[in-house]
Amino acid sequence: MAMQEEKIEASAAPDPSVTAFRRIASVAELEPYGQFSKWVDDHDILVFRHGGGVKALSNICPHFGGPVGYHQMKDGVFTCLWHNYRYEAATGRCLTNGKLCLREYQVKVEDGGIWVQLVEKI
Numbered sequence: 001m002a003m004q005e006e007k008i009e010a011s012a013a014p015d016p017s018v019t020a021f022r023r024i025a026s027v028a029e030l031e032p033y034g035q036f037s038k039w040v041d042d043h044d045i046l047v048f049r050h051g052g053g054v055k056a057l058s059n060i061c062p063h064f065g066g067p068v069g070y071h072q073m074k075d076g077v078f079t080c081l082w083h084n085y086r087y088e089a090a091t092g093r094c095l096t097n098g099k100l101c102l103r104e105y106q107v108k109v110e111d112g113g114i115w116v117q118l119v120e121k122i
Protein backbone atom coordinates (compact mmCIF):
# COMPACT_ATOMS: atom_id res chain seq x y z
CA MET A 1 0.00 0.00 0.00
CA ALA A 2 2.80 2.40 0.89
CA MET A 3 4.47 1.74 -2.47
CA GLN A 4 1.30 2.65 -4.35
CA GLU A 5 1.11 6.03 -2.61
CA GLU A 6 4.72 6.75 -3.54
CA LYS A 7 3.97 6.05 -7.20
CA ILE A 8 1.08 8.52 -7.25
CA GLU A 9 3.22 11.26 -5.72
CA ALA A 10 6.02 10.68 -8.22
CA SER A 11 3.73 10.90 -11.25
CA ALA A 12 2.09 14.12 -10.00
CA ALA A 13 5.40 15.97 -9.68
CA PRO A 14 6.49 18.00 -12.74
CA ASP A 15 9.49 16.68 -14.60
CA PRO A 16 12.17 19.35 -14.05
CA SER A 17 14.12 18.20 -17.09
CA VAL A 18 11.18 19.23 -19.29
CA THR A 19 10.23 22.57 -17.74
CA ALA A 20 13.62 23.98 -16.76
CA PHE A 21 15.70 26.19 -19.01
CA ARG A 22 18.79 24.45 -20.37
CA ARG A 23 21.98 26.14 -21.42
CA ILE A 24 22.46 25.12 -25.06
CA ALA A 25 25.22 27.47 -26.19
CA SER A 26 27.31 30.47 -25.34
CA VAL A 27 26.26 33.86 -26.70
CA ALA A 28 29.50 33.87 -28.70
CA GLU A 29 28.08 31.12 -30.93
CA LEU A 30 25.74 33.70 -32.49
CA GLU A 31 28.74 35.31 -34.15
CA PRO A 32 29.54 35.97 -36.92
CA TYR A 33 26.17 35.24 -38.56
CA GLY A 34 23.74 36.15 -35.79
CA GLN A 35 22.16 32.71 -36.00
CA PHE A 36 22.91 29.03 -35.57
CA SER A 37 21.01 25.79 -35.24
CA LYS A 38 21.69 22.98 -32.84
CA TRP A 39 20.21 19.65 -31.83
CA VAL A 40 19.37 19.38 -28.14
CA ASP A 41 17.95 15.96 -27.29
CA ASP A 42 15.28 15.50 -29.98
CA HIS A 43 14.86 19.23 -30.67
CA ASP A 44 16.52 20.93 -33.65
CA ILE A 45 16.57 24.56 -32.51
CA LEU A 46 17.21 27.65 -34.61
CA VAL A 47 18.61 30.46 -32.45
CA PHE A 48 19.03 33.97 -33.82
CA ARG A 49 19.33 37.61 -32.93
CA HIS A 50 16.07 39.47 -33.34
CA GLY A 51 14.85 42.89 -32.25
CA GLY A 52 17.76 43.45 -29.90
CA GLY A 53 17.23 40.09 -28.24
CA VAL A 54 17.55 36.41 -28.97
CA LYS A 55 14.76 34.17 -30.26
CA ALA A 56 14.48 30.42 -30.76
CA LEU A 57 12.29 28.61 -33.26
CA SER A 58 12.19 25.06 -34.48
CA ASN A 59 14.68 24.49 -37.28
CA ILE A 60 12.47 21.74 -38.70
CA CYS A 61 10.21 22.88 -41.51
CA PRO A 62 6.66 21.58 -40.99
CA HIS A 63 6.33 21.10 -44.76
CA PHE A 64 8.65 18.09 -45.10
CA GLY A 65 11.26 18.53 -42.38
CA GLY A 66 13.85 20.64 -44.17
CA PRO A 67 16.30 22.89 -42.35
CA VAL A 68 14.66 26.32 -41.98
CA GLY A 69 17.82 28.06 -40.79
CA TYR A 70 20.23 26.68 -43.36
CA HIS A 71 20.34 30.04 -45.14
CA GLN A 72 21.00 33.36 -43.48
CA MET A 73 17.84 35.18 -42.35
CA LYS A 74 17.12 37.99 -44.81
CA ASP A 75 14.76 40.92 -44.16
CA GLY A 76 13.31 39.12 -41.15
CA VAL A 77 12.52 35.97 -43.12
CA PHE A 78 14.03 32.47 -43.15
CA THR A 79 13.77 30.43 -46.34
CA CYS A 80 13.77 26.66 -46.01
CA LEU A 81 16.49 24.91 -47.94
CA TRP A 82 14.35 22.20 -49.49
CA HIS A 83 11.36 23.91 -51.18
CA ASN A 84 11.88 27.59 -50.33
CA TYR A 85 8.94 27.99 -47.96
CA ARG A 86 9.40 31.32 -46.19
CA TYR A 87 9.00 31.88 -42.45
CA GLU A 88 8.66 35.16 -40.59
CA ALA A 89 11.37 35.25 -37.92
CA ALA A 90 9.33 37.39 -35.53
CA THR A 91 6.45 34.92 -35.29
CA GLY A 92 7.49 31.67 -36.96
CA ARG A 93 4.47 32.07 -39.27
CA CYS A 94 4.83 30.56 -42.71
CA LEU A 95 4.40 33.16 -45.45
CA THR A 96 4.09 30.51 -48.17
CA ASN A 97 1.39 28.38 -46.55
CA GLY A 98 -0.70 30.13 -43.91
CA LYS A 99 -1.56 26.82 -42.26
CA LEU A 100 2.04 26.22 -41.18
CA CYS A 101 3.98 27.76 -38.32
CA LEU A 102 7.28 27.02 -36.63
CA ARG A 103 7.33 26.00 -33.02
CA GLU A 104 8.70 28.71 -30.73
CA TYR A 105 10.86 28.07 -27.70
CA GLN A 106 11.20 30.33 -24.70
CA VAL A 107 14.76 31.58 -24.53
CA LYS A 108 16.80 33.71 -22.17
CA VAL A 109 20.35 35.03 -22.13
CA GLU A 110 22.10 34.68 -18.83
CA ASP A 111 25.70 34.31 -17.60
CA GLY A 112 27.01 34.55 -21.17
CA GLY A 113 24.87 31.63 -22.24
CA ILE A 114 21.72 30.97 -24.25
CA TRP A 115 19.13 29.05 -22.28
CA VAL A 116 16.12 27.41 -23.88
CA GLN A 117 13.04 25.78 -22.45
CA LEU A 118 12.34 22.60 -24.35
CA VAL A 119 8.57 22.90 -24.21
CA GLU A 120 6.25 24.87 -26.47
CA LYS A 121 5.68 28.51 -25.67
CA ILE A 122 2.09 28.91 -24.48
Ligand code: FES
Pocket (backbone or CB within 6 Å): 061, 062, 063, 064, 065, 066, 067, 080, 081, 082, 083, 084, 085
Ligand atom coordinates in the same frame (compact mmCIF):
# COMPACT_ATOMS: atom_id res chain seq x y z
S1 FES B 1 10.66 20.99 -46.33
FE1 FES B 1 10.78 23.13 -46.04
S2 FES B 1 9.82 23.95 -47.77
FE2 FES B 1 9.59 21.83 -48.00
